[in-house]
Amino acid sequence: MTRKQGFSLNIGWRTLLKDMGFDPVRVLRRAGLPDDLLNRGEVSMASEAYFRFWRSLEVESGDALFPLQIVEMVTAESFDPPLFAALCSANLMQAVQRLAKYKQLLAPMRLDIDISQAGELTVSPAWLTPLADVPDSLQLAELAFFLRLARLATREPIKALRVVLPFHPSSASARRCQAYFSVAVEYGQALGITFSAEDALRPFLTVNDGMWKVFEPDLRRRLSELDGSATTRERVHALLLEMLPGNAATVELVAERLAMSKRTLQCRLEEEGVSFRSVINSTRESLARHYLGSTAMSGGEIAFLLGFEDPNSFYRAFQEWTGQTADDVRQRLRQH
Known part of the structure; x- marks a missing residue:
């Protein structure tokens, strides 16, 4: 299976940087990136460019532990697909297994999971690039995210059993890390965080199996469409599933994500007998039918998820796609 080759950077970073007191343009310029990058919706960045972005944040913050501040800003209200999938889980064990499965949709990396005989859960983020190239701050952010997830979903002061970093933090940073993770940070060759069996299986208060079943088919489809044999239409469809909720599903942005020009994208779709407009309409229609038949979401909520400005x-x-009203289709689907 072909893995995603770039890291995603979305418009949410603009607000995040502002909340942290950073100047987005200065951060981008320091990283050698376009000034308007964070105004483009979601973009895919090569690893080297993404790492430059994180190193720029390190310099701008002047604080080696700024990732802990970033992670603490993660909330249950964040409409972020990976976070949403994790929060819908029954417990941390299931959450990390889901994240490990779908991590390849998000970045050129994977999550390695180990469960000891005592039931202790260890999660180890692994990049598909030399570890020495990965900024220290990004490695710390990855581990802190899992602890934040556990605390957020259980509303309990979860503690890590073990935290291993492949770099030596300063004495002051090590003490702050210990305060955050509730355990002394160790140095080792492999990045990882370990949780007790009790915490790994502690019930998530945010569990929502019904909503997970709504989103899981689309995630499975996106995984299959990462295969190198996927048609251009299938690749566009996979991207639209990700981009529609952010109202960023333009032909220009899709072409950019696929690393081709707008004209090339349109020509390849025409060769397959479809247009960008027909693909986006068919994707919206299939998603709309899925939401109408599988959820109690209102028309306004469905409209938002499909990238429409308003319910009307x-x-x-x-009605143009189907010749029927959304209410009629919902009623018929429910009857079956």
Whole structure:
């Protein structure tokens, strides 16, 4: 299976940097990136460029532990697909297994999971690049995320059993890390965080199996469409599933994510007998039918997830696609 070759950077970083007191343009310029990068919706960045971005944040913050501040800003209200999938889980054990499965959709990396005979859970993020190239701050952020996830979902002061970093933090940083993780940080060759069996299986208060079942089919489809044999239409469809909720599903952005020009994308779709407009409409229609039949979401919520400006635009479009109203289709689907 072909893995995602770039890291995603979305418009949410603009707000995040502002909340942290950073100047986004200065951060981008220091990293040698375009000034307007964070205004483009979601973009895919090569590893080297993404690492430059994180190193720029390190310099701008002047604090080696700024990733802990970033992670603490993660909330259950964040409409972020990986976080949403994790929070819907029954416990941390299931959450990391889901994240490990779908990590390849998000970045050129993987999550290695180890469960000891005593039931202790160890999660080790692994990049598909030399570890020496990965900024220390990014490695720390990855580990801190899992602890934040556990605390957020259980509303309990979860502690890590063990934290291993492949670099030596300063004495002051080590003490702050110990305060955050509730355990002394160790130095080792492999990055990792370990949780007790009790905490790994502690029930998530945010568990929502019904909503997970709504999103899981789309995630599975996106995984299959990462295969190198996927058609251009399938690749566009996979990207649209990710981009529609952010109202960023333009032909220009899709072409950029696929590393081709707008004209090349349009020509390849035409060779397959479709257009970008027809693909986006068919994707929206299939998602709309799925949401109408599988959830109690309102028309406004569905409209948002499909990238419409308002519910009325969604209702009109749905009737054009199907010749039926959304309410009629929902009622028929529920009957079956």
